[in-house]
Amino acid sequence: MDTGKQPILHIPQSVVDDINGYRGQVEKFLKGETSPVAFRAYRVPMGIYEQRTEGSFMVRIRIGAGMVLPYQLERIARLSKTCGNGILHVTTRQDIQIHEVSIEDTPDVLEGLLEVGLSSRGGGGNTVRNVTACPRAGVCRREQFDVAPYAVATAEYLLQFRSSYNLPRKYKIVFSGCSDDCAFASVADLGFFARVQDGAKGFAVYAGGGLGSNPNVAVKIEDFVGDSEIFEVAEAIKRLFDKHGDRANKHRARLRYVLARIGPEQFVKLYKDERREVAKQGLEGLIPEIRATSVSPVEPTEPGDKDAGPKQYAANVEPEKIEGLFTVEIGLNLGDILADDLAEVGQIAEEFGRGVVRTTQLQNLLITGVAGSDVFRVNDRLSELSVDLTATDKPHIVACAGAATCKLGLCLSRGLAQAISDRLADEEISDRIRETSIRISGCPNSCGHHLIADIGLQGRAKRINGRLLPCYDVLAGAKTREADARLAERVGTVPAKRIPDMLAEAFKQDASDPQLLTDLVQRYSNFSPDQLADDYYFDHGSDEPFSLAGRGPGECGAGVMDVIKLDIDEAKEAIQAALLAQWETDLSDHLYKALLAATRSLLVIFGLEPKNDRETFTQFSDNLIRPGWVEPQTQQLLHKAIDWRMGDRASLDDLGPQTTALVRRVEELFLSLDANLKFKAEPIVQEDDPTQAEGQTHTIDLRGVACPLNFVKAKIELEKIAVGEILEVLLDEGEPVRNVPDSFAAQGHEVVRIDGVGDHFCVGVRRKK
Template sequence: MYTLPSALKQEIGKYNELIKEYQSKKIDPKEFKAFRVPMGIYEQREDGTYMVRVRCSAGFISPAQLKRVAEIAQKYGSRLIHITTRQELQIQNLELQDTYHVLQDLYAIGLASRGGGGNTVRNIMASVDAGISNDEVFDVTPYNIALTNYLIAQPDSWTLPRKYKISFSGSDKDNAFAAFNDLGFVARVKDGQKGFKVYIGGSLGSQPMVGHVLFDFVPAGDILYVADAVKKLFSRYGNRRNKHKARLRFVFYKLGKEKVFELFNQIYDEIKQVKQLHFELPLLSPVSPTINLPVETPVDKSAFTLWEERYVTQQKQAGYVSILIPFEHGDVGPGIIKSLGEFLTPFGEDVVRFSMRQNIHLRNIPKQYTATVYNFLQGIGVDTAQSYILNSLVSCTGANTCRLGICLSKGASGRLREKLASSGLSLDRLNGIRINISGCPNSCGQQTNADIGFYGKVGRTDRMFPAYNVVAGAVIGNGNPQLAELVGSVSAWDMPDLTIDILRSYLNNKGTNHSFSDYFKAGGKEDIKNLCQEYSKIPDFKDDKNYYFDWGSDQIFSLAGKGTGECSAGLFDMIDVDYNTIRQSRDEIKGITDPNKAASLLAKIVTASSRMLLITKGVEPKDSAGIFDGFTERFIKAGLVSGKYSEVVNAVKNGDYAGLPSQKNLVFDLAADVIDLYENMDDSLQFPAEKEKEQPKEEVTNKVALKKDLRGVACPMNFVKTKIELSKLKSDDILEVLLDDGEPIENVPGSVKGEGHKILVQERIGNYWSVVIQKR
């Protein structure tokens, strides 16, 4: 449906040349990766295994293309096609050389993977029911395709500070989450003219944000100007140094809404003065006038009736229906996809859309063929008998294949599905409840716009265990979008049971036609917090080993096998515990009138603020006094934070909380200063004041300049201490570290390489390892 860029064929050829140079070690792996990822090709968790992400604007693909994608997957040995939460397809488990041939074959059928990854314009989403919904203002699909055609033809769409996500919704219900994208368009009509309400800066990742309303109405003909101006704003002012603060929302956090809007308007006016941007709306193929298929009766009348109630929707076009085809986790074999493409061909070109809940939605199916479709789905093995909620759980791929994954989110989702099916809950009353799971703090599973959401983290008792932060209560659409709120945490083992308890509480309290967000606001938030607290006790490993295994794994939980920066993930995960404690306690104290409760919350803030960044200094306090002593020594006396905070730090150290309510502003200032330090910390874990004090390092020869014995130091502290030692050296200096066998040697070298340093030697010496590192 979209038009392939003129430069794409040449870029595919260049990619093939780079594969050869990479395989013959003529280019640095980072140089190859920098080209490969923006082409939409990711390396999976297993070394040497890749996937190709196929752009499907508005979730559209023709039946013929669908069939050919399946054939391409089969041709190169892939047994898995994955539907993503951005309405795309992924061909999984490919050999590197085959990825080039896949790109060639996709090009031949009018599809591309360019922009499937990296710092690029990503797949542009649209309401899955665009063009067929009774509620829509107008069909946004043609505008989506037109904007796609424009942006993917621009060279600067591939060199942004970070990903640029765009979405179109057909009404204020915002079922394409326009308010949660970097740029979102919501269809409107004003004085008979088509146009859009425009959101800017939304995002669901770390430190998520609901988009600001940039325009209450902009004419439809101006969308190219708007998207181009936002792209140029992002390119000029986005953070290219720190990928963790590189999304568009961080420009708002840094400059503020008024300044960003001022800069946007300057760029917007500049573009309008120098460019004339016009576009033609693509014509969508009409439904097929003749369908040479038999009209069948259902093989099981009662089962068909129940399925029809759950999965079939009347379109606004009289006599036509939309049919949802569910796939658990969005995973489906190419054989099923091929059969589906063949079956749907007689129904015309505009028959398939991929949804953000990782399913396929058929459209423009004449109502008399509903049973024919049902019988076909039964015949190819699609599960048609389950309640909708069991087929609408969203999970990213997690640690199964993703190099950033912490938890096995698909395993957790699968176990939740099993437990829900046998829970005794009235599942059909839960239709529309959004449960989303991500395996790490990134938001590929879109947990922060869910009714109930989870994102993976590292929990700790006497050792690491898989766990999730719990968020809930997102509000979508109707002019009042809100992110889900953090309400607690839970072990991976207990997550399915907690979810069922939350749903039971919702059903018991929902009343008539109450949404989950209504329940959340009317007391559900406290119910969920209390339920999380009930699951907070984690037994030690010797008492119950179940908690230390992730769902679907027979290995004790660790970060081994995680890709770039897995120790960094553990490090920042630990920092985030205190960061979130500060945020939650600050919010909670607003409604507290009891001075004792207020004092207790303020003490929590002081403790979390004092502990939050100790790990960056390699400090592991043995007790609570060690937290405050370490903070005083490494941060107050070092001049990183003001000495004025010594009073409240010492008061909490000594258990003297009574005076804290009168010093609330001082406590809040302490927390704000610590958070500011964190947000300005560089990749070597240094803070601005430290960099100002740095002295030029003496020249040293290319021999081991430092040696550090880290035996007995656990992850991620061993990685932190390695970073601290590296920060003392100049570029090309050599550091030798000694690491224990097991998790330390499995994790630290990979994290060091992920930060750009070079591993020269990795050698076992008895029961430990010597790792020799050359600083970048």
């Protein structure tokens, strides 16, 4: 280490061990000794995600409480330049990401980070994620007390246990210094709000909040707990989550679904039971000490400047609670910063601030503890960099990664952010709305946190005259304050291309007036389908017509589901219309339309976007008829439809029942889609192609499932594959990997291999009978 300063978060020994074992795992994977599926299950909880471009990886570094030291930034910057693309990304959860790293380089990155006390362990997957805190913790004038030490200690406590990396889904913990909730504790899995009661420090605690699908505001589980009780609380919620979280369905696994399922009363009761149990047993592992995180404050040299001074000259400066000290905000374009600039920000903090840089939930950086007299020098130095020092002067725009890099994305959220920003640059923005936030998510997954924005935008697709139109749902009315939190509600849906103009108009008047926004949305969402300019079918920043081609089985694909449903609804409407049709030609028209919509609907999950009717039918035939997902006779149905279309057949009036049956089957398949966008419905015809069976790998992830249920589930999976094929079973260490292979062997199946993959195992079982 090139400085005497200790890292703020002390990485537990178990994490150090895991990182030291990482290189070996990568080597095994590269030699082909570990299957891609098993390796991914190991890689993601290490905080390493594959990007949309295959073979390109992202390393998500946890920045505990959003506090990072200059020498750490220097190392992050260097690793990004040598192993990545030289651009760092600050996330809404205060992490810093290195992008475009090849898998071969990831061990260097992880080891390089570890040398400076940083880690990405738990950056992804079903783990305890970065424990975040107010970006101005310790210096904020409104805070009850500095919550950063508690966030750091909670992370240190939880990260030491392997069980924290194998939860039903992710577990997000947030500390807020006051009820204003800049840290968004009111929508976290577990949120702490600082309180002082009878002179003692402590917290009001909330749990079960979350954005994404089925968003929910957290409910209060404790009025007040003393500051030494936070570990018990975090442990109790972890256990509750572990026991009651739905591991079978990833989409319904987050803690908020437990809350929704059993209701707040029962939820709080379960929590209290767990907490009592934890208290009875006593906490395991090392109990971290709660250490002051702020590096010793600089004494203001020229107190004469005081708060009024710098603020007058710079929009990005905020007075701190110690008179004469200031926080300087560095605006980043959607969280991105050049590696060299990041290192320089660290240097500036070292020279002028408290030697700590903060990452913020708005994806900016802060330098705290700058003396009033130094503010100008700091801004001078910063103005040499490609950062924005006027960011706080405009409505703040946050956007998720969007369809450009995210496999789940629907709309190009960053393109829209740019378009809004360009459009607003020309407008006079009144002071009043400076603090307005615009948050954009490219799909319903809410990575851009659109549900807690003043104006939230969520990408969706509409089908107009057979073409896909990129649109955004406009949401408003969110509040994030302790005990008064409310999620934004949908006002309407506006074509993507109209959003910037609509917002410009909103800001010219008063964006905070709900009625005005409602009126505007209504006006901008009103269009006649036939008069839309061609340009509307192109998403922001794209020169290709809007399409879902290439979007595919990501970790969720919620946006894709919307589009499929759109088509199925269209098919059903056409069937209805056909039933009511009075003329034979109308009847044929409607039936044809139903056929087209039904056959088109599911193609998107195969990453296909047919250009015309014939292509639709051909692709449907290749992907759904041939593999046996629908009746083989559907092929004749499609031929007849094409014949009619070409004028070789007078009418389709005899095909009503068949078409209706097809629509029903397509809907059945749609409803059976699982998290990987695979059909769970039984195929109509079993595929009987031995060559294909040979090369196929079947995998089931049973980590987190205890004995003997893991064997039960693996066995059911084994029954689904053909005799002679191999099932890969991912199992936890300990009892599961000791028992399950033996049980299979005892029942006459062949255990072909047992590979250790980090903290879990991949067991290959060949079905013998």
